[in-house]
Each structure stands twice: as C-alpha cells, then as structure tokens.
Amino acid sequence: MKKLVVFVIGFMMIFTNIGYAAEKSMTSFIDSSMSSQGVVNVKYLSASNKKLKLIVQKDQSQYVYNLKGDESVESFPLQLNSGQYKISIMENVEGKSYKQVLSSSINVKLEDPNKTYLNSIQNVRWDENTKAVAKAKELTKNAKTDEEKIKIVYEYVVKNVKYDYDKIGNLATDYVPVVDETFESNKGICYDFASMFAAMLRSLNIPTKLVKGYTKNAVGYHAWNEVLINGKWIVVDTTYDSQVAENNKKYTMAKDAKIYEKVNEY
Incomplete structure (x- = not known):
C-alpha cells in the first residue's frame, strides 16, 4: 500500500x-x-x-x-x-x-x-456498538483462553475478508480505516485488515498492535499486527494469509518476525 x-x-x-x-x-x-x-x-x-x-x-x-x-x-x-x-x-x-x-x-x-x-485510537477505532466487536464476542463466547480467542478471530478474518485490489489504486494519502466498513464489505487493503483484527482483539482485552513497515510477503508499504500471546509479541499477517487461504494453500498464524521490518506501531 x-x-x-x-x-x-x-x-x-x-x-x-x-x-x-x-x-x-x-x-x-x-x-x-x-x-x-x-x-x-x-x-x-x-x-x-x-x-x-x-x-x-x-x-x-x-x-x-x-x-x-x-x-x-x-x-x-x-x-x-x-x-x-x-x-x-x-x-x-x-x-x-x-x-x-x-x-x-x-x-x-x-x-x-x-x-x-x-485502546480505541484514530486508526483502530471501536466501541461496544461496533459490529465487528459484537462479532468477536459472539465468536469467542465459549473460548476459555486468550490463545483460543485469538485463533478464532484470526480464522474468521482470514476466511471472510478479501483483498480489495481496486481500492489501493484510489487511496488517499490521509486514509484512515473504518472498522465496520471493512466488516460489512468483507474486503479491504492491508491497513483495513490490520485495523479490524486489532479492534476485534482489543475488545476482548487482548493487547494488539497495528504495525506498518515492509516484508517480503508484500509489495511496498504494508500493515500487519503483533498480538500478545502468553507474554510474547507474535507477528500476525491476516492480509497475507487471506490471500494464501484463497489459493487453497496452507498457512500458519505466527510469522517469522525476522522478515518483517517494522517502521511504526500503534
């Protein structure tokens, strides 16, 4: 992006x-x-x-x-x-x-x-009325641990949200994601994926960063997440995994942090 x-x-x-x-x-x-x-x-x-x-x-x-x-x-x-x-x-x-x-x-x-x-912030904006937040709570109502909740929400995003190739060509430089627009349309760019995933997990009291930078898994500037699991920050890239899943290939949630170059985190 x-x-x-x-x-x-x-x-x-x-x-x-x-x-x-x-x-x-x-x-x-x-x-x-x-x-x-x-x-x-x-x-x-x-x-x-x-x-x-x-x-x-x-x-x-x-x-x-x-x-x-x-x-x-x-x-x-x-x-x-x-x-x-x-x-x-x-x-x-x-x-x-x-x-x-x-x-x-x-x-x-x-x-x-x-x-x-x-927290709810400018580029990860959510509250109890956010539809994506309600979905996160519905999906995880029977989950016992944070790790279970993370995997459930991760699978939901990867399997339901598709990359919007048309949007990236018309993106304004001051673009800020709107979580429920991504949730309702089931599509977005990497910034949208990362924002919605962060909002859903934050609403479950799971610390989640929105991160921007570079990786060999994407062309150009990219956005992904880091999620706190059992005291460690794990790199999660729902955008990349959504595209892998769409091609019926295997994917794993935790990514190798060495191939992700962080520029900013929110």
Whole structure:
C-alpha cells in the first residue's frame, strides 16, 4: 500500500507562541487524563478549514497524524513508553508550512505499556456498538483462553475478508480505516485488515498492535499486527494469509518476525 504520512513528514514548521497552554476550551483541547493508560484525546475545531496535523513527540522520536478539525474527539496512542511527551497541533499556513496552534507537555507514567494496545485510537477505532466487536464476542463466547480467542478471530478474518485490489489504486494519502466498513464489505487493503483484527482483539482485552513497515510477503508499504500471546509479541499477517487461504494453500498464524521490518506501531 502507499506510504502514509503518519510517521515522517518533510514539512517546514513555523512555531508560534499561540496555544502553548493545554487548557480545555469549548472548541479545542488536548486531554491527558488517560495518559497512564497510553492514550491522549484531542479536539481542535478549525474555523478556517485548513489542514491540521498532530505531532506526538518524545525525545528524538515522533509520530505525525492528520486531524479532522471538526466536532469529533480523536484518540492517539502514547506508544513511546513512559516519559516527557510534547503534543502539538499544527495548522497549515501554505504549501508545506505549518504553525503551532495548541500544545501540551505531558509527563506520562504508563501503568502497563501493553495496555496502550487495548485502546480505541484514530486508526483502530471501536466501541461496544461496533459490529465487528459484537462479532468477536459472539465468536469467542465459549473460548476459555486468550490463545483460543485469538485463533478464532484470526480464522474468521482470514476466511471472510478479501483483498480489495481496486481500492489501493484510489487511496488517499490521509486514509484512515473504518472498522465496520471493512466488516460489512468483507474486503479491504492491508491497513483495513490490520485495523479490524486489532479492534476485534482489543475488545476482548487482548493487547494488539497495528504495525506498518515492509516484508517480503508484500509489495511496498504494508500493515500487519503483533498480538500478545502468553507474554510474547507474535507477528500476525491476516492480509497475507487471506490471500494464501484463497489459493487453497496452507498457512500458519505466527510469522517469522525476522522478515518483517517494522517502521511504526500503534
């Protein structure tokens, strides 16, 4: 899939002293009240309809996301472990130039780093009303262990969701998956597969990462998952296995991590 603009962006940032306080207002806020759980909630209502970016930065690492700039509250992971974070909302000036319009420094003390990967976030968005979540609970109602639940959900995704070859050619650079669109259509690109699989397992209280990067099992930028099983993170690639299954070939859930080059994780 196309490389998305959620990890490194070569735009020029024009810093101003606007909005350095992170106090809530009726229209915009950076809410760190759930930072110990590994998530920050953000809302910025843009009157100008200009493009917005959110930068989550810790030490020399950063993640850059697109913001909607409407009435919605969006959630983002604090996946860079405990420590001092800077959360910045940037508004487009022109071209690739952005100015800072709101900022907050957060001292994050994670209760459990693995719990970061249980949250509903921008690209793994779910709640109890999500149809894919209801399906996950229905499928696993008689399962006794997390490992059983993971295998049941994995088999469901692999056997029911097909790769959408038409979608990839028309994909916007700021594309974000919608879990129930994938669930209802039973098709999607790798980003959709990984997002839905993560949402279904997170709803079962099983830590699951959405990962982006490269592998010899896919052409170009790819998305897959890492799932916590018996204290170890296991690489799972439902997109690849769906295509293998469609060709009536054998497949296994756990992949060799050595052939997966991680760039970002959520």
